[in-house]
Amino acid sequence: MVLDNQIKAQLQQYLTMLEGDLVIKVSAGEDKTSQDMLELVTELKNMSQRITVENVQLERTPSFSINKAGSEESGVVFAGLPLGHEFTSLVLALLQVSGRAPKIEDAVIKRIQAIKDKLHFETFVSLTCHNCPDVVQALNIMSVLNPNISHVMVEGGTFQDEVQARDIMAVPTVFLNGENFASGRMEIEDILAKLGSQSDGSEFADVEPFDILVVGGGPAGSSAAIYSARKGLRTGIVAERFGGQVNDTLTIENIIGTRSTEGPQFVASLEGHVSEYDIEVMKSQRAVKVERKELVEVTLENGAVLKGKTVILSTGTRYRELGVPGEEAFKNKGVAYCPHCDGPIFKGKNVAVVGGGNSGVEAAIDLAGVVKHVTLLQHRDELKADKVLQERLYSLPNVTVLTNASTQEITGTDKVNGLTYLDKATGETHHIELEGVFIQIGLLPNTEFLQGTLEMNQFGEIVIDKHGATSMPGVFAAGDCTDTIYKQIVISMGSGATAALGAFDYMIRHTAPDPVTV
Incomplete structure (x- = not known):
């Protein structure tokens, strides 16, 4: 049995959300994976009257495509069984191909739909990879929204000969029109930027100053933003990668009250919690400068400038590199x-x-x-x-x-x-x-852009006081980018709350109230 009873029950609920009829086209052989795939799509068909199955010959066997009945091919194909971490990718593809709108910003949808070139993506994944689904789901969305784009998820374990032939030594690895495009976790905005469809920062031209602007969207940044919004403050998050380093964590067993979870699942919970408040989230944006003027100004890589009465820095960390010959040359090649x-x-x-x-x-x-x-x-x-x-x-x-x-x-x-x-x-x-x-030699704080701006210790960590305040008035910091002695998710969340409360207290004491309009 491919799906256990608990997963079947959950899947049954999702399939009631289909908004149109689907045709799953299956290319299967006599091998075990093909037989498991036939069993999977048959179970899908039996769960919903909106799904029919056809046997066809696709580029790879075993594989199947998901298409809206009576429409052109969606371009969404799964080669190999999309189970493990990719099961969510399958569920979302079914819903989105059926007509259910993906949860992305209108500006991003317009950038995807504006692409005129024919783009065929192939993403090689492993079912134990917790970063792969983000890439698969992003490219599936792009395929659904633009008929010029198509995407195949290729499960490396099923197609090992192809993995060997293409010298794939890391997942996810993405090919575009047969050429190596990228490796590693990416969101839609990252893919669009790599394609040359970059934000010029104009969407931030009319953004009003925030009471509290949080730089970084990991546990510390999410906590800081939620605490700020709960105070009724105008709050924004600007983050290069929502969730930060936690996205790369597999099992988490030390969040008090949560016995066990996985990094991406925990990040999804953070993002869902943030979305319940009036918090403006600006993703895939890198901060390159922080300076104190009349307000605190944060300059982004695209040239846009965001302003805040206070700013909380929660830029987190990244993997520390060895710095020896061969490391850079053979990244994703061993x-x-x-x-x-x-x-x-x-x-x-x-x-x-x-x-x-x-x-x-x-x-x-x-x-x-x-x-x-x-x-x-x-x-x-x-x-x-x-x-x-x-x-x-x-x-x-x-x-x-x-x-x-x-x-x-x-x-x-x-x-x-x-x-x-x-x-x-x-x-x-x-x-x-x-x-x-x-x-696996530890982590480095993402603070290079702050050199010469704030007081930092010899490790590049931001020095903060008990309120989370830095050496720059109105600028606070939280989480692993600071000189806090212990680097733990639960500690980062607490320090985010501390920084938000510290920033709120600072505003009360140092910021003039907004004029009252009669």
Whole structure:
């Protein structure tokens, strides 16, 4: 049985929301995946009278397309079974192809519909990748909205020969008209920008100043915005990537009151909670300057300037890079940062994990269940991970742990073929032959654009006081980009609330009231 009873019950409810008749066209063979696919689409047909199924020959087998009855092809195709993290992509595709409007801004819809070129996208995914659905769903929406655009989700496990032939070593990897287009998580705005359909900032020309403008949309920024809006303040969020680093987190088990969740699911909850308030959210926008004038001004990469009586910076962090030769050259060609996303690509291969903290040891444990062998390298003389994780790691037969090992170079030709490290205890240099390197050495604050503007410590973290205030009057900060000693989601959410309350208190004491209109 492809779908269990609980998922069937949920799916049945979603299918009642179909707004038009659908035709699912299936290209199936005799293999097990084809048979599972036939079972899946048959279950869909049996759940809704609006769905019919036709057997056809598509470019790939097994695959199926979703089309509105009596209309042109939608261009939405799933090659392989869209289960796991991609099940939501399937449900949304059914609804959107049937006529249900996607939840995106009108300005974005117009940019998509204005595209005149023929664009055929192919996204290679793994079903364990929690970043892949964002790309699949974005490209599906674009296909539904513009007949010049088509998109195929390709499940890498089903089409391994194609993955090998195209040298795909990271997911999601997107091809456009047969050429490599991009890798990694993207939202619609990011895809449009890469296509050359960029915002020129004109949509922000008439935006009134905010009482509190939050820069960053992760746990800290979301919390700050909600607390600000609950005070009745005019609140805005400008964020390059809503959810921030949490999007790249798999299992979260330390949010008090929430036993377990996943990063993207938690981000969706944050975004849903923010949407319940009168908060103006401006996504896929990068801040490049903050300065104090009559108000606090935040300049965006596209040249637009947003103003706030106060500003809360919650720009979060990103993966720290090794900075050794070969790292940049082989990104997505064997160098990876997300074991959950890219691990399945290295099935049966030898890989290395660089980093001996919790994230590095957890990555090695996860990868050991997929790959042939894992070598973990730690530059110190002992691992820093929790004892329980170390015990689990050392119990695995296909893991080698190297301490006092300083990575010197990642080698390869067109893709990774090895790693060179220095044994600091002996002074000898060694080379390991392998096909993948997962870097797990911590995070860096996203604060480079603030250099020389605010007081920061030697790690690039923003220095704040107990109210969340920075060295610039009217500017506050919260979350992992600050010098708070512990970097945890629950702590970031609390610091976001603190910064919002601090900004509110600052406004009461320093901002003249708006004139009353009679």
